[in-house]
Amino acid sequence: MSRPANTQKFDNCLIQWIDERLPIFTMLTKEYGVFPMPKNANYLWSFGGIALTMLIIMIVTGVFLAMNYTPNTALAFDSVQRTMRDVNYGWLLRYVHMNGASFFFIAVYIHIFRGLYYGSYKSPRELLWIVGVVILILMMATAFMGYALPWSQMSGWGATVITSLFSAIPVIGDGLVTWLWGGFSVANPTLNRFFSLHFLLPFVILGVVFIHVWALHVTGSNNPTGVEPKSEKDTLPFHPYFTVKDSYALVTFMTIFLSVVFFAPLALTEPDHFKHFNPMQTPPEIVPEWYFLPFYAILRSFTHDIYIPFTDIIILPAKLQGVMGMFGSLLLLMVLPWLDTSKVKSARYRPVYKWCLLLLLVSLCVLGYVGSQPAGGSLAVVGQVATAYYFLHFIVLVPVLGFVEKTCPVPASISDDPCCKH
Ligand code: HEM
Known part of the structure; x- marks a missing residue:
């Protein structure tokens, strides 16, 4: 059998045999082995891979947890307790899954912040970024529904407040x-649909991540200079250089994650x-998981x-403004590639934007x-000021800075970057 065009020759005859029929090894070599990575990509470029690993860990532990879970309001709470006490390593499955959600968000939030700092959302990566925001929204929906499943006070009341x-x-x-409830209160039909969707959505996320990485492989990765690679001198093959670098970052991240799982599993x-x-009993405070808190604060701000001026007629109730603010804060990220008017991508060369971004981080904290x-x-009032800054940052500062900011000189190529003389 002759080799199809665009495939390569492998020494191992089994691999060669498979590749002639299904060129999966040719694809792996092209998209992973020799994939050109900007040689100056730092450890922040490891967080996409870390997020992907967390997604897989969440799916695997989730599938095993589901084998022991009962989506019925009379049994759900006890079935989770039984998993913790009677199922072999059930406690480990649950603690990895519970804390895994937090660490998944940590990885993705760092991943997003990297994008904001180095301007990875700008042309030609706009679609890659938008697909990323879709993933974030899907992750939030999945985490919200997962939190309802143990049918605890926080589960039931959190679900009631948000829906x-x-x-x-x-x-x-x-x-x-x-x-949405499937009735007149959060009850059994609500729990059933939340369970069904919580099981389904991670696989949808996996599919969207595939599109995300596909889009990335069309444009290639950005890098700390924000200057696109100009020649082979600016890149290195992904393997072995970034395999080793990403593995080191992954092992460090996993060490921290597993330390929390084993030594402080209930800290969060x-x-x-x-x-x-x-x-029949509202808890004194209904507090969402930490990764939702900034958005929850925007909602309550x-x-x-x-009112229509000089009348008692309400045109925009506070509650509706809060809902619009909360969803708007996420949708703003979608249009960010068009709000940012600066020609310079990386915040390294943007002295004012750098400070604005730091302020954004402070306001989110x-x-x-x-x-x-x-x-x-x-x-x-503090929350209202921080909310105002969030919107000011994206709607005013980001567009205006592009016109008025005096940027620092940008290197002509990655290899010309003084930080990258090797
Ligand atoms: C399940 C969640 C996610 C996974 C598994 C994932 C995976 C990845 C991977 C593997 C890469 C390449 C490695 C890297 O640059 O770090 C990447 C790049 C990228 N991701 Fe994500 N991602 C996720 C969520 C997001 C979100 C929420 C956003 C934005 C809102 C986003 C925006 C980007 C951008 C702009 C790049 C290109 C970065 C560059 O080249 O500088 N991603 N992603």
Whole structure:
């Protein structure tokens, strides 16, 4: 059998035999082995691979947890307790899955911040970025529904609060909430659909990640200079250089992750997550998982209804503003490639933007703290200022800086970068 065009020759005859029929090894060599990576990519470029590893860990542990889980409001809580106590290594499966969600978000948040810092969302990677934001939204939906499954006080009340937000939508809101719940309160039909979707969505995410990486392999990776590779001198084959580098980053990340799993598995969880859901008793505070806190704080920052001037007619209730603010904060990321007017990609050469980004990070941390505290009081104002900065950053600073910022000289090529003289 003659070799199809575009395939290569392998020494191992079994590999050769398979490749002639299904050129998977040719594809692996091209897309992984000799794939040209900018030679100056730093450890922040390891977080895509780390996120992918976390996704696989979440799917594998999730499938085994599902074998022992019962999606029924009368049995769900006990089935989780049984997994922890009676199932062989059930405690390990659950702790890896619970904490894995947090570490998955840590990896993805660092991955996004890398993109913001080095301008990886700009042309020609706009679509890659948008697909990334879709992944983020899917991850949030999956994590939210997963948190409901143990049917604890936090599960039930968290699900009630967040799904009730849709009631703020004019005209269809109340009907929509009833439809989402499958009844007139968060109950058995809600738990069933959450379980079904929580099982399905990670596989959807896996498919979208495939598209994400496909788009990446069309444009190639960005790098700390933001200057596209000009010649072979600017790149190195992915293997072995980045295999070794990414493996080192992965092992370090996993060491931290497993230290939490084994030595502080409950550090990131609310005590009310260990009490059975009681629809007749609201917990004193309903606190979402840490990775939702900044968005939760944005939601709660809108406290005043907007009236038609000189009348009592409300045109925009505070609750609806909050919902729009929360979803808007994510949708803004989608249009970021077109909001940023700067010709220079990397924040390395953007002295003002660098500070603005740092302020954005600070405001997100402040929002995270505010979201973890009881609503109201003087902290509410702090949350409102941080929310204002979040929107100001994307809607005003990012577009305006592109015109007014005096950038530093950008190297002509990666090899001309003084930080990269080797
Ligand atoms: C399940 C979650 C995700 C996985 C598994 C994933 C995977 C990857 C991988 C393997 C890469 C190449 C390695 C690297 O550059 O780090 C990459 C690149 C990239 N990702 Fe993601 N990603 C995820 C989520 C996101 C999100 C949420 C965004 C943005 C909102 C995003 C934006 C990007 C961008 C812009 C690049 C190109 C970076 C560059 O070349 O500088 N990704 N992703």
